[in-house]
Amino acid sequence: MDRRIYLDYNSDAPLLPAVVAAMEAGLSDYGNPSSQHGLGRSARSVVDGARQALGAYLEADSDYIIFTSSGTEANNQALRAADWDHVLVSAIEHESVLKAREDAKVFPVLPSGVVDLAALEEMLASLEGRILISLLWASNETGVLQPMEEVVALAQRYGARVHSDVTQAFGKVPLSFAQSGVDMMTLSAHKCGGPQGVGALIVKETVPLTAFIRGGGQEKNRRSGSENVLALRGLAALLVHVPDLGFLAPWHQWMESQLKGAQIVSAGAPRLPNTSCVVMPGILNQVQMMYFDLKGISLSVGSACSSGRITRSRVLEALPGGALLAPYAIRVSSGWDTTREDLEVFVELWNTLYEKKGSTL
Amino acid sequence: MTKNIYLDYQATTPCDPRVFKAMEPYFEVFYGNAHSRSHPHGWKAEEATERARAQVAASIHADPREIIFTSGATEANNLAIKGVADFYRDQKNHIITLKTEHKCVLESCRSLESRGFDVTYLPVQVDGLVDLKVLEAAITPQTLLVSIMAVNNEIGVIQPLAAIGALCRSHGVLFHTDAAQALGKIPLDVEAMQIDLLSLSGHKMYGPKGIGALYVRRKPRVRLTAQISGGGQERGMRSGTLPVPLCVGMGEAAQIAVEEMPSEVLRLEGLRDLFLEKIMAAIPEVYINGSMTARVPGNLNLSFAYVEGEGMMMGIKNLSVSSGSACTSSSLEPSYVLRALGVDVSLAHTSLRIGLGRFTTKEDVLTAADAIIKSATHLRNMSPLWEMAQAGIDITSIRWAEH
Numbered sequence: 089m090d091r092r093i094y095l096d097y098n099s100d101a102p103l104l105p106a107v108v109a110a111m112e113a114g115l116s117d118y119g120n121p122s123s124q125h126g127l128g129r130s131a132r133s134v135v136d137g138a139r140q141a142l143g144a145y146l147e148a149d150s151d152y153i154i155f156t157s158s159g160t161e162a163n164n165q166a167l168r169a170a171d172w173d174h175v176l177v178s179a180i181e182h183e184s185v186l187k188a189r190e191d192a193k194v195f196p197v198l199p200s201g202v203v204d205l206a207a208l209e210e211m212l213a214s215l216e217g218r219i220l221i222s223l224l225w226a227s228n229e230t231g232v233l234q235p236m237e238e239v240v241a242l243a244q245r246y247g248a249r250v251h252s253d254v255t256q257a258f259g260k261v262p263l264s265f266a267q268s269g270v271d272m273m274t275l276s277a278h279k280c281g282g283p284q285g286v287g288a289l290i291v292k293e294t295v296p297l298t299a300f301i302r303g304g305g306q307e308k309n310r311r312s313g314s315e316n317v318l319a320l321r322g323l324a325a326l327l328v329h330v331p332d333l334g335f336l337a338p339w340h341q342w343m344e345s346q347l348k349g350a351q352i353v354s355a356g357a358p359r360l361p362n363t364s365c366v367v368m369p370g371i372l373n374q375v376q377m378m379y380f381d382l383k384g385i386s387l388s389v390g391s392a393c394s395s396g397r398i399t400r401s402r403v404l405e406a407l408p409g410g411a412l413l414a415p416y417a418i419r420v421s422s423g424w425d426t427t428r429e430d431l432e433v434f435v436e437l438w439n440t441l442y443e444k445k446g447s448t449l
Numbered sequence: 450m451t452k453n454i455y456l457d458y459q460a461t462t463p464c465d466p467r468v469f470k471a472m473e474p475y476f477e478v479f480y481g482n483a484h485s486r487s488h489p490h491g492w493k494a495e496e497a498t499e500r501a502r503a504q505v506a507a508s509i510h511a512d513p514r515e516i517i518f519t520s521g522a523t524e525a526n527n528l529a530i531k532g533v534a535d536f537y538r539d540q541k542n543h544i545i546t547l548k549t550e551h552k553c554v555l556e557s558c559r560s561l562e563s564r565g566f567d568v569t570y571l572p573v574q575v576d577g578l579v580d581l582k583v584l585e586a587a588i589t590p591q592t593l594l595v596s597i598m599a600v601n602n603e604i605g606v607i608q609p610l611a612a613i614g615a616l617c618r619s620h621g622v623l624f625h626t627d628a629a630q631a632l633g634k635i636p637l638d639v640e641a642m643q644i645d646l647l648s649l650s651g652h653k654m655y656g657p658k659g660i661g662a663l664y665v666r667r668k669p670r671v672r673l674t675a676q677i678s679g680g681g682q683e684r685g686m687r688s689g690t691l692p693v694p695l696c697v698g699m700g701e702a703a704q705i706a707v708e709e710m711p712s713e714v715l716r717l718e719g720l721r722d723l724f725l726e727k728i729m730a731a732i733p734e735v736y737i738n739g740s741m742t743a744r745v746p747g748n749l750n751l752s753f754a755y756v757e758g759e760g761m762m763m764g765i766k767n768l769s770v771s772s773g774s775a776c777t778s779s780s781l782e783p784s785y786v787l788r789a790l791g792v793d794v795s796l797a798h799t800s801l802r803i804g805l806g807r808f809t810t811k812e813d814v815l816t817a818a819d820a821i822i823k824s825a826t827h828l829r830n831m832s833p834l835w836e837m838a839q840a841g842i843d844i845t846s847i848r849w850a851e852h
Contacts, residue, residue: 092488096482100480101689108477119461127769128460128769182680184677184689283694301772302560305552313523316521317658319695386489388487397477
């Protein structure tokens with residue numbers, strides 16, 4: 089495994105060394121944060137510390153941060169644990185948003201990969217009642233950053249609320265809950281070097297959100313279950329050591345320019361510094377994946393979760409014209425431990441494959 | 450500083466060093482999303498979660514395909530109850546549970562009531578056990594599910610799972626049991642006990658926090674509606690990326706718990722009896738809450754008449770014990786579990802839950818007993834009520850002035 093090159097950070101990132109250290113140091117700690125005795129109180133202080141650190145990092149009121157077991161759970165709670173009359177979701181959301189409600193209405197994206205504001209506005213104008221718009225901050229497959237400011241302004245004109253799944257943006261680009269103006273934000277720790285098993289839902293005080301998982305009344309009655317203290321320790325450490333991934337942007341630019349015959353999806357749109365969705369026309373992505381895998385590179389077609397099948401990119405198929413590209417697209421996503429050499433090897437292998445393809449056709 | 454003695458094993462348990470050891474490689478060397486199908490990073494992660502799944506399955510005599518990982522027993526209980534209710538809502542609408550269930554079972558049921566379900570909250574007998582005749586009488590043709598916990602978190606009593614299972618099966622009712630407090634303490638066999646759904650928690654059995662599991666029977670098949678939707682992980686019943694190290698920890702913890710159960714049960718019984726004899730010999734008017742026969746050896750719940758529980762907690766600062774279940778112990782309400790047993794409010798206020806476990810030593814229980822005896826005696830000596838009781842005045846007969 090050591091020599092393999094990992095370019096699938098958007099599915100899961102290796103833990104930052106500081107996170108590993110913090111979690112290892114806390115491995116033998118125990119105590120239920122709800123217990124009154126000293127061990128309970130010290131576990132409580134870990135939970136509270138992580139909450140404050142996250143509040144400070146995202147400029148959010150830490151009293152309104154609900155820790156969950158994953159981004160998926162947080163998305164489900166945001167969309168389902170309030171009495172929304174209409175929930176509007178973009179066509180390129182993560183499945184945990186798309187599938188959270190059967191009655192969700194889907195708004196499209198433009199060929200650029202950016203949300204179609206006009207279509208959204210049209211939808212808003214036709215609806216009444218309590219409306220929630222859910223739009224991810226950055227696409228997990230193409231890395232496209234959405235014009236959240238405009239979406240928030242639009243929502244405010246129509247009295248709608250905005251939820252944003254920032255799972256893929258968290259720890260990769262600067263984020264501020266307060267400045268964004270969104271009403272709810274979902275995040276997960278494990279896409280940027282934090283532990284799996286912890287996510288959060290951040291809500292504005294005014295959002296009428298109820299509990300989704302009920303029980304002992306933890307998280308101020310908004311999410312029951314004993315807190316995942318160890319993972320929260322890891323999250324707190326992550327927040328102190330969030331890596332600046334800016335260095336990846338020029339590398340990806342360089343990589344994209346070097347790939348022979350490649351089409352870069354949403355090349356013109358603002359994107360995450362670590363994500364490239366690339367198309368090699370004529371070679372099915374399953375074939376590409378097998379090839380890269382044999383050559384020691386781990387990457388993927390798209391979202392990892394599709395229940396064990398390598399499916400075609402749903403996100404790409406939602407792009408106008410994207411259905412034609414989808415069968416040939418792969419996702420290259422890098423992260424804190426990626427080296428320039430990793431991308432160079434990828435480029436070299438890609439170009440070899442591309443040339444081979446030319447010779448057999 | 451005197452050594453802190455941890456006697457709160459029902460709130461949470463220390464993670465066993467052997468469990469860390471199993472988890473550790475998955476923090477550093479192996480990473481990967483267990484659902485990434487296209488590369489070895491993902492396969493390695495999946496291999497690990499599947500091995501863990503098999504370990505959990507084996508611990509309750511289930512098939513690995515019947516195990517759904519969740520974030521904990523709270524989520525597993527929510528999923529079992531609400532998931533089954535959602536799936537079968539057009540067929541049946543009645544659920545039976547106990548008044549002494551964990552809050553997450555009770556709250557899940559309450560949320561279903563607000564959606565049109567009928568829920569019967571059965572009383573328990575003075576020993577904390579369900580009366581099977583009362584249970585049978587409560588079953589109607591509309592009854593979809595019986596949810597009865599295996600082992601109570603406050604009083605440690607063991608419900609007659611096999612008898613409940615047989616009863617439910619004969620009436621065509623699904624049987625769910627919250628076994629968060631049970632694995633490694635009593636034998637669990639979903640076949641022999643005819644259990645359809647069973648919830649487990651990692652951190653109550655020397656595994657990590659943030660992980661739990663729900664057993665969902667395949668034959669005859671039990672269906673449920675996912676409560677967390679998304680990528681369709683866990684056979685579509687629970688979406689979300691699996692936390693690989695936590696799954697590994699849970700699997701290891703389950704295996705160790707079952708392997709060591711026979712010897713551990715005997716050891717804890719010895720320690721518990723030692724502790725109890727010492728307390729009983731030294732302090733009068735100490736009452737045991739819940740059955741002493743159908744009870745896991747690692748739990749005691751004692752009421753110290755005339756000794757206020759919170760005051761006692763202050764007096765025994767280096768003992769980590771609980772005066773109620775952890776989830777509610779921040780509130781000063783008397784325990785609803787003890788109330789359901791018919792324990793008087795004032796006695797409920799004097800209760801302590803003492804949880805013994807894998808790392809409890811003989812020295813621990815002896816020191817703890819001494820501290821409790823000292824504190825209880827001290828508090829009683831200061832108590833006017835105790836003085837009156839000693840003088841033969843029946844406190845309950847006093848009519849207090851209103852103010």
